[in-house]
Amino acid sequence: MQLLSRSLGAGVAIAVLLAMSALVATQSVARPLDTRTFSPDEDHDHGDNRSLWSRDRDTINRTALRNQTGSATNSLAATTDVPFNRPPEAVAAWNREQLAEFPASDHRSSVYPPSATLVDGRFVRDAYTEIFTFQPSTKARLTPNDQPRYVAPEGELFATLDYRVDVPRDSTTATDRITWSLQSHDITDLQLLVDRRQEAQQEGTRTPRFDYDLAEHRGTNHTLTVAANVTVALQRQHDYCTNLTSPGNCTAWATRTTTINETVTVRDSRSVSEYRLSVFGFYARYPDGDLGLAMFKSEPWLGYRLPEGRVNGVWRFYSARDPSWDRLVTATATNTTTEHSPIHPLRVSAYPIKTGPTASPAETVSILEVNGKQRDPPTLPSTVNLDVLEEPYRTSFSLMTRFETPNRTVSDVTAHGLVRGVRTEADPRMFEEVPIHRSNLTLAVENTTDRTATVRVSLRDAETGEPIETAATEGYVRLAGEPVQTGADGTVTTTIDRPAGAIDARFEPTEWWLRQTGYVGDSDTVSVQGTVLSVVTSLYRAGVPVGLFLLAVFLIDRITGLPVWPPWRGL
Numbered sequence: 001m002q003l004l005s006r007s008l009g010a011g012v013a014i015a016v017l018l019a020m021s022a023l024v025a026t027q028s029v030a031r032p033l034d035t036r037t038f039s040p041d042e043d044h045d046h047g048d049n050r051s052l053w054s055r056d057r058d059t060i061n062r063t064a065l066r067n068q069t070g071s072a073t074n075s076l077a078a079t080t081d082v083p084f085n086r087p088p089e090a091v092a093a094w095n096r097e098q099l100a101e102f103p104a105s106d107h108r109s110s111v112y113p114p115s116a117t118l119v120d121g122r123f124v125r126d127a128y129t130e131i132f133t134f135q136p137s138t139k140a141r142l143t144p145n146d147q148p149r150y151v152a153p154e155g156e157l158f159a160t161l162d163y164r165v166d167v168p169r170d171s172t173t174a175t176d177r178i179t180w181s182l183q184s185h186d187i188t189d190l191q192l193l194v195d196r197r198q199e200a201q202q203e204g205t206r207t208p209r210f211d212y213d214l215a216e217h218r219g220t221n222h223t224l225t226v227a228a229n230v231t232v233a234l235q236r237q238h239d240y241c242t243n244l245t246s247p248g249n250c251t252a253w254a255t256r257t258t259t260i261n262e263t264v265t266v267r268d269s270r271s272v273s274e275y276r277l278s279v280f281g282f283y284a285r286y287p288d289g290d291l292g293l294a295m296f297k298s299e300p301w302l303g304y305r306l307p308e309g310r311v312n313g314v315w316r317f318y319s320a321r322d323p324s325w326d327r328l329v330t331a332t333a334t335n336t337t338t339e340h341s342p343i344h345p346l347r348v349s350a351y352p353i354k355t356g357p358t359a360s361p362a363e364t365v366s367i368l369e370v371n372g373k374q375r376d377p378p379t380l381p382s383t384v385n386l387d388v389l390e391e392p393y394r395t396s397f398s399l400m401t402r403f404e405t406p407n408r409t410v411s412d413v414t415a416h417g418l419v420r421g422v423r424t425e426a427d428p429r430m431f432e433e434v435p436i437h438r439s440n441l442t443l444a445v446e447n448t449t450d451r452t453a454t455v456r457v458s459l460r461d462a463e464t465g466e467p468i469e470t471a472a473t474e475g476y477v478r479l480a481g482e483p484v485q486t487g488a489d490g491t492v493t494t495t496i497d498r499p500a501g502a503i504d505a506r507f508e509p510t511e512w513w514l515r516q517t518g519y520v521g522d523s524d525t526v527s528v529q530g531t532v533l534s535v536v537t538s539l540y541r542a543g544v545p546v547g548l549f550l551l552a553v554f555l556i557d558r559i560t561g562l563p564v565w566p567p568w569r570g571l
Contacts, residue, residue: 082318084316085317087350091319091420095158095345099209108164110162111328112126113160113328113341114329119264121264123234124262125163127230128161128266130268132159132207132325132343133157133158133322135151135156136151137155138150138350140418142352142378143376149270150274150418151272151274152421158210160206161205167234174248175240176239176240177239178236179237183234185230187206188230188263189201189229190227191226194222195218196223220276221274222273224271225269227265228266228267233259234259235260236258237255239255240255275422279296279415279430282433285436286436287436290404291306291406291409292401292436292518295401295415297397300315301415304399305414306413308408309365310365311359311365311401312357312359314353314356314394315351316350319348319349320384321344326341350418351386352375353389363404364404371398372395373394434516434518435518436517437518437520438461439507440522441459441524442457442458443503443505452496452497454494455493458486467490469485469488470486473509473519476508477505477507478505478506478508480497480499501528502527503527504524505525507519507523508521509521
């Protein structure tokens with residue numbers, strides 16, 4: 001079964017409404033699930049959201065496609081699996097609707113997914129609770145072995161809970177009649193625990209919904225636990241003979257009534273990683289007005305943006321149903337049946353699709369440097385048909401960029417996370433400003449021979465006039481193709497092989513985010529000539545403008561007839 005489709009590239013943007021449609025629930029009794037039958041049920045009233053669905057049956061019936069009604073998105077999703085550029089919002093609405101469709105049952109039956117851990121007491125049987133989903137959340141497929149489940153700091157958790165009560169059979173003998181009756185059964189102490197501390201509670205229900213906030217819990221790795229007590233009360237009425245006149249003939253009876261209570265505790269836990277996205281770093285204003293950003297972040301991210309452009313990470317998203325809910329078991333005192341489940345939680349996964357971050361638009365945003373580890377790409381489930389990386393990709397622990405945006409500041413930056421709704425506005429207090437100055441580089445030829453030239457390089461801060469010592473800034477000056485370092489006075493004098501023409505030099509400063517003051521480069525060129533050639537050059541430089549002046553006077557005299565030629569007339 002092909003489920004999620006081939007990627008259509010980074011530009012695909014799918015519009016979705018509320019959530020996917022349900023699966024066809026084909027009845028079966030203790031029969032393995034045929035996953036090939038899974039297909040969105042178009043009669044299910046969850047909106048036109050086939051593009052959200054993963055682990056469905058992808059078909060390529062082009063004739064049917066031409067006759068199919070509905071959105072272009074639905075038609076596309078019927079034959080392919082579609083990636084998302086960001087976590088799809090409609091997954092949350094789908095899961096809420098799905099939980100409401102958990103099959104109703106009474107005390108005689110218990111409905112549960114096959115993965116549930118069942119608890120039996122004397123009277124309480126097949127009791128369990130199972131976490132249905134928690135959201136917003138994203139499973140980040142970072143590497144083949146590192147795939148944390150990230151959850152937002154604030155979210156909601158859904159679960160199901162059920163049980164049945166095994167009421168003993170009545171028994172009768174000549175001297176004893178025992179009758180059982182169910183007095184009450186209830187779900188009590190239903191609560192959500194975070195790291196064994198109570199986070200929320202509610203009245204007993206088979207489909208609990210909890211809101212949680214992880215802000216007050218230490219660390220980022222947490223265990224979410226749903227726990228509840230199933231309490232039943234049964235009445236045992238014992239009628240016993242007090243006057244047996246002959247075998248089988250009792251003429252007087254007495255009654256003893258006893259109430260028997262039983263409590264069974266059920267629980268289910270999941271390990272999650274709290275996704276807290278924070279950014280910090282440095283910023284600078286280039287002399288031409290561009291904004292420089294050196295961004296460091298705490299978690300894998302989607303990237304960050306300004307109104308004029310954005311920097312994108314390496315991630316794409318898809319939503320897929322949780323296969324552990326593909327079937328539901330219904331247990332009674334006499335029978336157990338298994339059928340296709342009418343409810344299917346969707347879960348969001350992120351996976352890398354590029355080898356490194358990208359900037360958009362390239363005309364106004366440029367990436368200067370990326371720092372991060374090389375990681376092996378993950379593989380996707382066999383039922384997910386999306387293009388994946390086959391070579392290592394680079395994570396971006398830090399990103400250095402340049403934005404052509406003279407009117408924006410670091411407070412205009414918004415960073416977006418891998419979990420739906422998690423984003424952060426850059427706090428200027430978490431960013432240190434680094435001034436960027438222009439530099440002034442000059443060259444002078446001190447001495448020349450037939451084979452060598454002695455050159456003096458001077459490098460200064462163009463704004464303050466202070467000398468720039470390149471060794472201290474980890475930059476350098478490239479003189480005639482070779483790197484040299486200026487001293488504390490901002491100068492260096494060195495002898496090089498005499499070139500045939502000019503000598504050039506350029507200041508290559510170190511990255512601005514590594515220094516307290518950054519610089520932009522500067523360059524200069526100086527000619528190297530012998531003594532005779534120097535005289536000729538001087539005469540040439542002086543004669544050209546004089547000659548041009550005399551030519552202009554001559555032309556004016558001839559064209560206008562004015563007696564201005566020669567210009568020394570009348571002297």
